[in-house]
Amino acid sequence: MILPSRREVLFGAGSLGALTLTSSGVRADTYPARPIRLVVPFAAGGSNDIIARPWADRIGSSFGPVVIENIAGAGGAVGCASVAHAPADGYTLLLGNAGNQVVIPLASTRPSYDSARDFRAIYRLVSSGLAFAVHPSLPVKDLGELVTYGKANPGKLSYGSAGVGTTNQLAGEMFKSQAGLPDIVHVPYRGAAPATNDLLSGQLPLIVAVMTGQLLQLHESGKLRILAVTNERRMAGAPDIPTAIESGMPDLKFDGWFSLFAPKATPEPIISQLAQATRKIMSNTSLLETYRAEVLEPDRDSSPEKAQQIVQREVERLSPLIKSIQLKLE
Known part of the structure; x- marks a missing residue:
């Protein structure tokens, strides 16, 4: 040595x-x-x-x-x-x-x-927090309307995530359980970026993704619509986005x-x-x-x-x- x-x-x-x-x-x-x-x-x-x-x-x-x-x-x-x-x-x-x-x-x-x-x-x-974001063509503006739409259109909703076993999927499955929408299909990707790209192109109606500045910019430009975040209180960097708790789902909370x-x-x-x-x-x-x-x-x-x-x-x-x-x- x-x-x-x-x-x-x-x-x-x-x-x-x-x-x-x-x-x-x-x-x-x-x-x-x-x-x-x-x-x-x-x-x-x-x-x-x-x-x-x-x-x-x-x-x-x-x-x-x-x-x-x-x-x-x-x-x-x-x-x-x-x-x-x-x-x-x-x-x-x-x-x-x-x-x-x-x-x-x-x-x-x-x-x-x-x-x-x-x-x-x-x-x-x-x-961080997780965001529920939809393609602008989906006629919903909050989680409550998403639940209503899902019940009126059984089998038509799917959501993308960063992959199997991610917190994104966990939040998506929590939403399905609490909303009484078991037929929403989970579509796993190899990361948030490809899932977001498919949402933007209209191939997906919904994603659950980590809330980032890029996602917020896409929301503000109208390229996607963020319905809610899973934090217990509104995020300092996105004060205009309601929480899932505010949207009538008190048990849908997750701080990443x-x-x-x-x-x-x-x-x-x-x-x-x-x-x-x-x-x-x-x-x-x-x-x-x-x-x-x-x-x-x-x-x-x-x-x-x-x-x-x-x-x-x-x-x-x-x-x-x-x-x-x-x-x-x-």
């Missing part, structure tokens, strides 16, 4: 203390020594990219380069599984959310990974989140370095403005412990809901 120089030891002790070589053989005082790979488990161009790329750009300028890799499929499960089984050396990370960290593991009959066993939370980047994760065995000094570097850039005015322009609320006070607690709370909250609507993923 090559011993570190006195300067390297002093630097390591001054920044994170003590450990020079982690249990995985990665030197904590020289990490990162090569580009980090951040897996986004959906197709490029969707809401996950909107969150991942600004973070990668900002942190890369001071911490080290980050390469985004989009690995889509199965509502994010394919990309998540690839990270779960990657070397736990800090060079493969995941942008995860409640869909792929909670819903898929709970609802899958044969899960390819387990959130608690396979992942370590690092930092919650942003929170997007967090950084690493393989479970990633050494604690590396998790700490990543969290500290992320916390630092989350005070960057430019980054905050970028996220808020996308109707996302940045978290400036997260940590590995807080991010992990969010996952556990969501498991406890969503488990009975998933059972009640009988959501099962093959």
Whole structure:
């Protein structure tokens, strides 16, 4: 083993203390020594990219380069599984959310990974809401009218989502159950971007998608119509959009989140370095403005412990809901 120089030891002790070589053989005082790979488990161009790329750009300028890799499929499960089984050396990370960290593991009959066993939370980047949006040709202006239309036109409604097992699908199935419209067909995509494109072209009447600045702009330009968001209260970045609660569906509420994760065995000094570097850039005015322009609320006070607690709370909250609507993923 090559011993570190006195300067390297002093630097390591001054920044994170003590450990020079982690249990995985990665030197904590020289990490990162090569580009980090951040897996986004959906197709490029969707809401996950909107969150991942600004973070990668900002942190890369001071911490080290980050390469985004989009690995889509199965509502994010394919990309998540690839990270779960990657070397736990800090060079493969995941942008995860409640869909792929909670819903898929709970609802899958044969899960390819387990959130608690396979992942370590690092930092919650942003929170968000989900939007119910329709093509302008659909003659409805709110969720109440959508329910009325669905009952008057059985079998004619379908909704698109970012994939099987996503929070988008969960919200869509919650709507179906609470509205008494079991015949609405779910059409899963490999991300929000292709689903939105099919809505805009008229191939889909309805989508459930993460609320973003792009979606809001499409609403304001009349290219689609956002009926409601699933947040408990109206979003600061979209104050004119009513909540599902206001629209007469008090149990249709869901606040989303997007967090950084690493393989479970990633050494604690590396998790700490990543969290500290992320916390630092989350005070960057430019980054905050970028996220808020996308109707996302940045978290400036997260940590590995807080991010992990969010996952556990969501498991406890969503488990009975998933059972009640009988959501099962093959």
